[in-house]
Amino acid sequence: MSISDLAKASDKSLIQAARKGDQKAFAALVRRYEDTVFKFSFKVCRERAKAEETLQDTFINVFRKLDTFDGKSKFSTWLYTIVSNNCLMKRRRRKRDDLEESLETFDNPPDGGPQSRQQPAPWEKTPDEVLLDKELQTLLDRAILKLPVDYRLVFVLRDVEGRSTQETASILKISEEATKSRLRRARAFLRDQLHPYMAAQGA
Amino acid sequence: MTVNTCREIYRHICENLDEDLSSPRCRQIRKHVDACPDCRAYLDSLKKTVALYRELPAPELTRSAHAELLETIRLEFSAVESKKTRRGGPKRTP
Numbered sequence: 001m002s003i004s005d006l007a008k009a010s011d012k013s014l015i016q017a018a019r020k021g022d023q024k025a026f027a028a029l030v031r032r033y034e035d036t037v038f039k040f041s042f043k044v045c046r047e048r049a050k051a052e053e054t055l056q057d058t059f060i061n062v063f064r065k066l067d068t069f070d071g072k073s074k075f076s077t078w079l080y081t082i083v084s085n086n087c088l089m090k091r092r093r094r095k096r097d098d099l100e101e102s103l104e105t106f107d108n109p110p111d112g113g114p115q116s117r118q119q120p121a122p123w124e125k126t127p128d129e130v131l132l133d134k135e136l137q138t139l140l141d142r143a144i145l146k147l148p149v150d151y152r153l154v155f156v157l158r159d160v161e162g163r164s165t166q167e168t169a170s171i172l173k174i175s176e177e178a179t180k181s182r183l184r185r186a187r188a189f190l191r192d193q194l195h196p197y198m199a200a201q202g203a
Numbered sequence: 204m205t206v207n208t209c210r211e212i213y214r215h216i217c218e219n220l221d222e223d224l225s226s227p228r229c230r231q232i233r234k235h236v237d238a239c240p241d242c243r244a245y246l247d248s249l250k251k252t253v254a255l256y257r258e259l260p261a262p263e264l265t266r267s268a269h270a271e272l273l274e275t276i277r278l279e280f281s282a283v284e285s286k287k288t289r290r291g292g293p294k295r296t297p
Binding site for chain 2: 023027039059063123130160188
């Protein structure tokens with residue numbers, strides 16, 4: 001395939017060519033998706049070096065498993081499954097169970113509804129108005145890193161990347177119910193982590 | 204507002220934010236949220252949480268990381284090629 005053909009070719013034809021040993025076709029797939037994979041893994045692990053390592057590992061896995069891609073799902077869905085698995089494998093061995101248990105409390109707020117968890121001081125400022133603040137960026141990084149990776153993956157896929165519940169469940173090979181429950185807990189957890197800072201901004 | 208309603212609202216808004224608001228149940232939820240300042244503030248803060256993460260910048264992939272990746276792929280292809288060659292065995296001269 002010529003360079004312009006490679007750029008125009010469908011994922012499917014690039015995969016077919018790469019299976020036959022066409023290195024240029026595989027490199028075209030890499031170019032097409034490397035930014036997506038790198039940025040997605042950065043959003044999950046919040047660290048450049050880890051995201052670069054995940055990028056490398058992901059495309060090595062893609063290359064080695066190319067024959068197993070059956071084409072029933074979109075290539076991007078399959079790719080997200082591989083990168084998500086790599087993110088999961090890199091998770092730090094830590095007090096994961098403790099946090100997971102505490103996340104369950106986000107399903108059932110104490111009596112009194114949302115307002116009883118924290119005072120309902122409104123968040124007056126919009127994200128645009130506060131996002132330039134380095135302190136907030138650090139806070140956002142710290143908050144998301146407190147979540148177990150499997151919750152982070154659901155949050156990033158659904159809310160940041162805009163994937164549907166069905167596709168997220170399919171990528172992570174979990175049920176749609178589990179996807180919804182992790183998303184609900186992750187959203188509530190992150191919101192509570194940011195609340196003291198954001199509520200103070202509006203004061 | 205009853206405590207139970209707020210509890211139910213909490214669960215629902217955490218799960219759906221503002222998606223699929225056409226069902227009768229969602230319309231009911233929306234009606235409650237519109238009338239309940241606490242639930243409204245909570246929903247707003249959840250939406251802003253999501254918006255903040257959506258807008259949080261991610262760095263660009265560097266040229267060196269891109270080059271390293273292509274080199275890794277080249278090595279993977281070479282490894283497969285040399286395996287194939289080994290399987291074929293060395294050519295013997297008579």
